[in-house]
Amino acid sequence: MQELLVSSPIPLRARARVPEAAELAGIGWLANLQDEDRARAIADLQVVTVNPGELLCRVGKPATYWFGVIDGLLKMSNDTAMGVPITFTGVPPGGWFGEGTVIKREVYRYNIQALRTSLVAGISVETFHWLLDRSIPFNRFVMQQLNERLGQFIGAREIDRMNDPDARVARSLAALFHPVLYPGVGTLLRITQQELGYLVGLSRQRVNEALHSLQTAGTIGIEYGGLRVLDLEQLRHHGKAG
DNA sequence: TCATTAAATTGTT
């Protein structure tokens, strides 16, 4: 299995550019804002293409941007004090993260790494706070975001303790298909079996086996370079009693 | 637009 290398030829900041109209359309919360607020948000928005293996956030770095995935797939990993990565979460299109640390003006508490070439948008801490101070729709969005993510992290701990690989794959997949946190995903998630292996912590072969088991059960559909959800509730509850 | 080739992804052992 090839290791995901960390490369940084040109700093992300230097590669950032102004987003195109089609890219703005993929940012759901913009539509909630009043015209004036939206204009300011768009004026501050930047996008950057992140290459596979590149780090977007590093633990300990001051939070300067609030990020969202427009296209691609990122991996959020927390390290323990001993440096052993413990929790993994994928961030598919439509997902925004970092609000917790941005609100408190602290340092990032996790690493964010691109699993594949991804297009990531960001607004500055200043604009984030400006919106937080005056826009109720923006506050609603952030609050909902925090609430849903809390539920996900609780679920992630449960997944970590499960020893049935099929259930782990199912529950991790269900998390990626979360309609509120990741509205950009829809019913077809673009992810390879290799990438899913990285997220769940299983070999590609085992992931392949688990996916076929889920497909036979009618829970998902396997497609080239992606997975389609046929029964989200069954995915969510896989491995639960009752 | 179509045919050919290379690259990526999946299926299997």
Add this chain to the structure above:
DNA sequence: AACAATTTAATGA
């Protein structure tokens, strides 16, 4: 981990 089979993307006429 290795390999074959399949699907997509890239290339050029």
